[in-house]
Amino acid sequence: MKSAIPEAHAGENAVSTRREDGIANDPVHVDRAAHQTDRQQVKCDGEAGAADAPAFKPPDPCAALQGFLALDLFARLFIWGSSIALAMISANALGWWPEVSPFGTGAKAAWDWAAAIVKWVLLFNLIYVAELVLLRLPIPTPAPGVYSTVKPPSIRTFAGRQLLYSCLIALLTKARYEAPFPAFLVFHISNTIPMRWLMGRVFGPKSRSCYVTDPLILDPHLVEIGRNVVIGSGSNIAGHCQLPDMVVIRKTIIEDDVVIGANTTIFGGVHIRRGAMIAAGSVIPPFTVVGECEHWSGVPAVKLRDLPPPQHLARKTPGA
Known part of the structure; x- marks a missing residue:
């Protein structure tokens, strides 16, 4: 029992050393250290010239986040509403809806309506997933890297565009994992052939x-x-x-x-x-x-x- 405890501590120390070495050699860690050095230099320069210029005030992200939520609201309603409309148009064109009312007309009419609704829901989910794929196609995949958020990003810069792409993909990702009713089959359709191939290649993972x-x-x-x-x-x-x-x-x-x-x-x-x-x-x-x-x-x-x-x-x- 005495030898087991030092071995456990030695293993834990080895893991800790490996993690610290990995972080120290990671370019992200190096970039962050350089970024902090730059900020400290800016702070020193600001203190030196405080009498001539006002102090730097970090931007308030509230307005940008409110804009993101508004865009998310529009995107969610657009995908949901257009999927409903396209599914309705297709069902009407294919003549899926029974001519008799489902209420007070017997079991056969109820089963006919149930079958039509099931087909419509399945079609709605297929269209919903297809729209996610189509909307994802024109958005470039963000490049790996370290992107500062100290100042509001500009789409004129490379870093600003990468953050914009990430936000747009995040909208579609939320629509995928938080799909509103009746999109309760999005997970199943996304992971079965043929949509599995499209989602994996275009959307990920x-x-x-x-x-x-x-x-x-x-x-x-x-x-x-x-x-x-x-x-x-x-x-x-x-x-x-x-x-x-x-x-x-x-x-x-x-x-x-x-x-x-x-x-x-x-x-x-x-x-x-x-x-x-x-x-x-x-x-x-x-x-x-x-x-x-x-x-x-x-x-x-x-x-x-x-x-x-x-x-x-x-x-x-x-x-x-």
């Missing part, structure tokens, strides 16, 4: 796995998921992280044969290698690398132990 539950992937265009990956219900996976003065956009990669427990949060820039397991309720900090066949747990998550490789991998190992 790029995944070779199939799910029974619908994890919340905040940045589907920045997430890659391999084969045979299990993601528990209530999990959140992002391709970015928000800091007080900047937004960091970085791709998140989950390799094959990974198991992610329920209610797990994975931040942007995380790389989970093959055969790893993340315990339920864990939080994986930004830019963390989880090694192959490792078991991680905690808030923030740390490595607990090494795992044996999955059986189909063990059979391929020479001498196994």
Whole structure:
């Protein structure tokens, strides 16, 4: 028992050292340090010339957020309303609606109306998903990087355009995961052929796995998921992280044969290698690398132990 405790502390220290080394060598960390240095220099310059110029006042993001909510409101109503209209037009053209009333006319009329409504709801959900794909097509995918939010972004600059693209994609992502009634089949249609191919290629995430539950992937265009990956219900996976003065956009990669427990949060820039397991309720900090066949747990998550490789991998190992 005495030898087990030092070994556990040594393993924890090794994980901590690896994480600190990874963050220290990460270009995002370097960019943030440079950004902080620049801000300190600006502050010193401002103090030196305080008698000549007024102090810098950070912009109030309230107006911009109100504008974003207004745009989100318009986008949600447009997608929902146009899907209803197109489904109605198609149903009328195809003659789906029975000629008799569903009330007081017997069981046959009720079943006929039920069948027509089911077909209409299915068509509505297909159109809803198709509109998400079409609206996503003209929006460029934001480039990974570090983008300052100290000053209001301008679309004339490269950084400003990347933030604008991220906001537009966020509108469509909200419409996908918070689809209003009767769009309760959006998850099923998005994950079955043929819409699965279109959603994966155009909208994201790029995944070779199939799910029974619908994890919340905040940045589907920045997430890659391999084969045979299990993601528990209530999990959140992002391709970015928000800091007080900047937004960091970085791709998140989950390799094959990974198991992610329920209610797990994975931040942007995380790389989970093959055969790893993340315990339920864990939080994986930004830019963390989880090694192959490792078991991680905690808030923030740390490595607990090494795992044996999955059986189909063990059979391929020479001498196994």
